[in-house]
Amino acid sequence: MELDMNVKNPEHNINVPNPEHCASFIYDCSGRKFEPEIAEEIWGDILRHKWFLSERLGRDVGIKVACLDFIENADTLQTGLENSEQVFLLKEMGAHMVDRSVWDTISDSQPPKQIVNKQIVLPLTEPKLAAKHGVKPPRAIIFFGPPGTGKTHFVRAIAGILQWWFVEISPSVLMADGADLVGSSLKKFMEKARNLEEAVIFIDEFEEIAGSREQASRIDKSITNEFLKQVPLLKRSARKSLLVCATNYIRELDSALLRPGRFDCIIPVGGLDEQGRKTIFMHYLSKTNRGDVDIDAIVSMIPFFTPADIEYLFQKVTQFAFEKEYQVGKDYKICTDTFMELLPSVRPTLTDEIIAEFQQDCDEYTRF
Ligand SMILES: Nc1ncnc2c1ncn2[C@@H]1O[C@H](COP(=O)(O)OP(=O)(O)OP(=O)(O)O)[C@@H](O)[C@H]1O
Ligand SMILES: [Mg+2]
Structure with a gap:
C-alpha cells in the first residue's frame, strides 16, 4: 500500500493530509471505515501515537502498525482527550524514553x-x-x-x-x-x-x-x-x-x-571507588577492538578519574587504535601498553582539594 496521503497546500507550501487518502489508508490497515473528514481529524492522533509507540518500544514502529494499534485500542486510548493531550505535551517538551x-x-x-x-x-x-x-x-x-x-x-x-x-x-x-x-x-x-x-x-x-x-x-x-x-x-x-x-x-x-x-x-x-571505575572502564572497553588489557592494573592507576575522564580516555585510545591500523594496515588491538602510553595525556578532574571541598558539602547539605 502506498503511503501517499500528503498533498501540497499551495497557499502555505506545507504538507496537509488528503482526507480521502487518510480514510482509505485507515481502512486498509484496520478494516474500519471512517468518513474522510473524521479520518482526516484522527490522522494527527495516529501520527502522535506512532511517535508514542516508537519511543515506548525503542524502535520505529512504522505508520501501519501505529495506525492499526491506534484504531484497535481507540476506546482505551481515547479516554477523553487525555491521551492525545499527554502525547502532544510530551512531544512538545522533547520527552524521550531511556533504555x-x-x-x-x-x-x-x-x-x-x-x-x-x-x-x-x-x-x-x-x-x-x-x-x-x-x-x-x-x-x-x-x-x-x-x-x-x-x-x-x-x-x-x-x-x-x-x-x-x-x-x-x-x-x-x-x-x-x-x-x-x-x-x-x-x-x-x-x-x-x-x-x-x-x-x-x-x-x-x-x-x-x-x-x-x-x-x-x-x-x-x-x-x-x-x-x-x-x-x-x-x-x-x-x-x-x-x-x-x-x-x-x-x-x-x-x-x-x-x-x-x-x-x-x-x-x-x-568520586568512584575501584569497583565503580572498573564497571565503567569495562563498559567502554567492551566497545573497542581489544586485546590483552590488565584491567585491574589500569583501574588502580586512575583513582581521581570521573566517569567523564574515563570516557575521554577511551576516546583517545580508540582514536589512537584507529590511526595505528590506518597507518600500518593490519589489525591493531588495544592492550595494556596502549593505555600506558595515553594515560599521561588525560588529566583527571578530581584533585585532593576538590575532594575535600566536596566532602565539606556532603557534610553540610546531604539529606535523604
Ligand atoms: N556509570 C557510567 N557508565 C558509563 N558512562 C558513564 C557512567 N556515568 C557517567 N558516564 C558518562 O560520563 C560522562 C559524564 O557523565 P555526566 O554527564 O552524567 O556527568 P555530570 O555529573 O552530569 O557532569 P556535569 O557536572 O558536567 O553536568 C557522560 O558522557 C556519561 O555518559
Ligand atoms: Mg550533567
Whole structure:
C-alpha cells in the first residue's frame, strides 16, 4: 500500500493530509471505515501515537502498525482527550524514553546507586508495600557533585529503570527568549511539567536558576522566587513524576530551597571507588577492538578519574587504535601498553582539594 496521503497546500507550501487518502489508508490497515473528514481529524492522533509507540518500544514502529494499534485500542486510548493531550505535551517538551540498560552501567557500589534504588526506585516500583509502611516516594530531589561525576547519567538511568519519560530543560533554553523572560519561561515549563504522567523532569545547571538571592541581581531573584513557588506546586500534583535538579555548585543555591520541605532528598554524586571505575572502564572497553588489557592494573592507576575522564580516555585510545591500523594496515588491538602510553595525556578532574571541598558539602547539605 502506498503511503501517499500528503498533498501540497499551495497557499502555505506545507504538507496537509488528503482526507480521502487518510480514510482509505485507515481502512486498509484496520478494516474500519471512517468518513474522510473524521479520518482526516484522527490522522494527527495516529501520527502522535506512532511517535508514542516508537519511543515506548525503542524502535520505529512504522505508520501501519501505529495506525492499526491506534484504531484497535481507540476506546482505551481515547479516554477523553487525555491521551492525545499527554502525547502532544510530551512531544512538545522533547520527552524521550531511556533504555533500561543504562541502569546496569552503574556499579552497585557507586554511590548513590543504593540510595537511589532504595529511596526512589523501589517505593515507585513497589507502591503497595510503600503505602503499607507509609513511605512516600520522593517528588523532588537534588543531585550535587563535581563535574563529570555522572549526575546526568544517574537521572537518565532512573528514567530508564522506571520506564518513565525523560524530559530535560537547561537554563540556556530558558534564556533563549532573553534574560528578562526566564522567570515566565520557567513558569510555563513547570506548568506543563506538572501535567506530565510518569515522567522524570530534569533541570541541569540548577544553580543558574536557583542561585542565592542574597548575591543575585534583581532578575535572578525573581527567577529564584518563581522556582520557590513552582516546586511545591509540582509536588502537590496528582501525577506520577519526579523532579531532579543537578548542580556542581550546591553552595550557590538559595538556602530557602535547601531547607526540608521543598526538596525531599539532597544527594551527593562524587568520586568512584575501584569497583565503580572498573564497571565503567569495562563498559567502554567492551566497545573497542581489544586485546590483552590488565584491567585491574589500569583501574588502580586512575583513582581521581570521573566517569567523564574515563570516557575521554577511551576516546583517545580508540582514536589512537584507529590511526595505528590506518597507518600500518593490519589489525591493531588495544592492550595494556596502549593505555600506558595515553594515560599521561588525560588529566583527571578530581584533585585532593576538590575532594575535600566536596566532602565539606556532603557534610553540610546531604539529606535523604
Ligand atoms: N556509570 C557510567 N557508565 C558509563 N558512562 C558513564 C557512567 N556515568 C557517567 N558516564 C558518562 O560520563 C560522562 C559524564 O557523565 P555526566 O554527564 O552524567 O556527568 P555530570 O555529573 O552530569 O557532569 P556535569 O557536572 O558536567 O553536568 C557522560 O558522557 C556519561 O555518559
Ligand atoms: Mg550533567
